[in-house]
Amino acid sequence: MSKTNAMRVLDKQKIPYQSLSYNNEDGKIHGTAVAEKIGKPADQVFKTLVASGAPGHIYVFVIPVADELDVKKAAKAAGEKKIEMLPVKDLQKWTGYIRGGCSPIGMKKLYPTFIDHTAEQLETMIVSGGKVGCQIELPPQELLQITDAEFIELTKAK
Numbered sequence: 044m045s046k047t048n049a050m051r052v053l054d055k056q057k058i059p060y061q062s063l064s065y066n067n068e069d070g071k072i073h074g075t076a077v078a079e080k081i082g083k084p085a086d087q088v089f090k091t092l093v094a095s096g097a098p099g100h101i102y103v104f105v106i107p108v109a110d111e112l113d114v115k116k117a118a119k120a121a122g123e124k125k126i127e128m129l130p131v132k133d134l135q136k137w138t139g140y141i142r143g144g145c146s147p148i149g150m151k152k153l154y155p156t157f158i159d160h161t162a163e164q165l166e167t168m169i170v171s172g173g174k175v176g177c178q179i180e181l182p183p184q185e186l187l188q189i190t191d192a193e194f195i196e197l198t199k200a201k
Contacts (some may be wrong), residue, residue, distance in 0.1 A: 047173030048139065048149040051181040053181070054162070056189055057201060064171065067176045072143035074108025080176055085109040088169045088178070089162065091145045092142075093179045096123030101137055103156040103190070105147050109196040110159070120157045146173040147190050156192035158183065163194045189198060 046054070053060050065080035078088040085108050092104045092112055100127040102121045104112055118126045131142050138150040147156055147170055162168045162183040170186065187194065 047177060049144055049146040049147070049171070049173035049179060050199065052149040052189065058185045058189060060179050060185075062172055063074060063178040064176055065178070067143070072175055072188065077178065078108055078169075083169055085179075086161065087165060087167070089148045089159070091171055093134060094121075094126040095127040096126045096131050101129070101152075101154045102154060103147050103150070103154050103192075104159075104197055105140050105156065105162070105186070105192070106159040106197050107161060109147070110201075112197060113199045116195075116197050117157070120197065123154060124200060140171075140173060141175070144171055144174040144177070146171040146179070147186065147192070148179070153191060156190040157197060158187060158190075158192045159197045160194045161198075162186075180190075 063081045067201045074090045075085050078085040088108045089109045094102050104117050106112055135141055165183055167180050168183045169178050169180045
């Protein structure tokens with residue numbers, strides 16, 4: 044597998060990670076399908092969601108793949124009255140990544156990033172590696188550091 048931008052950022056910062064690949068030819072690239080394909084529990088695999096608040100204000104939310112973002116909690120974390128998910132058509136323009144391959148690491152800019160608090164209890168977590176079919180496993184504290192993020196409660200109650 045060729046190095047993605049996310050991997051190059053981690054390599055440059057000397058942050059250890061493991062890359063995991065999966066077959067995406069069946070088109071199933073949603074989070075729970077990816078967790079199944081790489082043989083990891085869904086609560087260890089996280090999806091990267093990008094939202095906007097005030098014009099030009101972009102925020103990144105990293106939550107477990109089986110969970111749903113609570114937009115009120117997310118807006119509060121971002122210090123906004125409300126946030127909206129970034130339209131898929133705008134994702135690459137703002138982040139450099141496409142849907143299904145959006146990593147919180149190595150975006151065009153370092154946007155305010157929030158990681159669901161459940162990641163704090165994990166030894167390692169898995170996020171997109173920066174392209175469809177590629178995931179990165181690393182310690183949550185390392186992701187927190189490289190993205191200048193904070194752990195916060197972000198998901199809807201189950």
